[in-house]
Amino acid sequence: xxxxxxxxxxxxxxxxxxxxxxxxxxxxxxxxxxxxxxxxxxxxxxxxxxxxxxxxxxxxxxxxxxxxxxxxxxxx
Amino acid sequence: xxxxxxxxxxxxxxxxxxxxxxxxxxxxxxxxxxxxxxxxxxxxxxxxxxxxxxxxxxxxxxxxxxxxxxxxxxxxxxxxxxxxxxxxxxxxxxxxxxxxxxxxxxxxxxxxxxxxxxxxxxxxxxxxxxxxxxxxxxxxxxxxxxxxxxxxxxxxxxxxxxxxxxxxxxxxxxxxxxxxxxxxxxxxxxxxxxx
Numbered sequence: 001x002x003x004x005x006x007x008x009x010x011x012x013x014x015x016x017x018x019x020x021x022x023x024x025x026x027x028x029x030x031x032x033x034x035x036x037x038x039x040x041x042x043x044x045x046x047x048x049x050x051x052x053x054x055x056x057x058x059x060x061x062x063x064x065x066x067x068x069x070x071x072x073x074x075x076x
Numbered sequence: 077x078x079x080x081x082x083x084x085x086x087x088x089x090x091x092x093x094x095x096x097x098x099x100x101x102x103x104x105x106x107x108x109x110x111x112x113x114x115x116x117x118x119x120x121x122x123x124x125x126x127x128x129x130x131x132x133x134x135x136x137x138x139x140x141x142x143x144x145x146x147x148x149x150x151x152x153x154x155x156x157x158x159x160x161x162x163x164x165x166x167x168x169x170x171x172x173x174x175x176x177x178x179x180x181x182x183x184x185x186x187x188x189x190x191x192x193x194x195x196x197x198x199x200x201x202x203x204x205x206x207x208x209x210x211x212x213x214x215x216x217x218x219x220x221x222x223x224x225x226x227x228x229x230x231x232x233x234x235x236x237x238x239x240x241x242x243x244x245x246x247x248x249x250x251x252x253x254x255x256x257x258x259x260x261x262x263x264x265x266x267x268x269x270x271x
Contacts, residue, residue: 013252017226019233047200048183048259052227055208060111064125068107068132072100 008038016045099139103132106152109229113153116224117160119213127163131156147238153229154239157221183259203262211261219254222247 008031014020015028032039110131115124134155142151212220225236226247233251237244 013248013255014233017233017251044200049227051200051203052208052212052223052258055116055212055228058115058121060108060128061125064111064128065107067129068104071129071132071136072104073096073136 008035008041012042012045016042016049095144096139099142099144100136102148103135103152106149107132109149110152110156113224113229114156114160116212116228117157117217117221127156127160130159134159147235150231150235150239153225153231154241157225157239160217160221183263203265207262207265211258211265214261215254215257219250219257222250223254223258226251 011020011024011028020028032042111124111128114127118124118127135152142148215223221240222236225231225239231239233244233247237247
């Protein structure tokens with residue numbers, strides 16, 4: 001399958017990572033307003049990022065926390 | 077009145093100790109974040125724990141190299157990523173040899189074709205949490221480091237560039253390519269065929 005909107009693919013990453021300048025951001029948003037294809041994919045990418053962020057990780061063990069604290073320089 | 081002498085020395089030592097204690101406390105407050113990122117940089121819990129412990133040992137040892145007022149998080153994560161690189165990247169997988177021309181929408185197209193037009197939310201929900209963990213560990217280190225720092229560590233491109241000591245353009249290209257690899261891995265896991 002091909003991607004019909006290459007322009008969007010170029011700004012997709014920095015747009016979602018909030019790394020575009022304000023002007024670029026507005027331009028991208030304006031494009032999203034009029035391009036249903038890109039809008040769909042942006043939404044998908046956004047959800048995918050949230051999903052990666054929330055990927056399950058167990059909490060750090062209290063034991064490791066204690067070991068880290070024990071690495072501190074003794075005061076005397 | 078002279079500026080040296082036992083009293084001034086004692087004051088300096090006390091001030092030094094106070095600064096160090098403050099530094100160590102601030103660094104320890106970041107431990108959960110460090111662990112979360114470490115856990116995604118390496119594949120096992122044991123390795124992540126070792127890596128975090130080494131990071132803290134080194135951070136405490138080299139506290140004088142931190143300039144107060146600068147980005148402590150970035151300073152600490154730089155130690156973490158450097159140590160991870162030093163560990164020899166033992167678990168490094170061969171870089172993906174498959175072409176990636178399918179582009180960013182490959183996963184979407186795959187899942188959409190499978191699901192027959194569900195909305196984006198439903199499509200993403202079809203991916204499992206185990207799937208993302210496996211997919212991320214299949215992404216070669218250079219790319220994974222950037223994804224983990226930006227997506228899980230919540231660093232800006234600029235901070236990630238500083239932490240990994242690479243140009244910002246490299247951060248962007250690795251992020252781009254890394255996410256494509258991640259999506260291809262997810263597609264292959266979700267659709268159950270070789271992508």
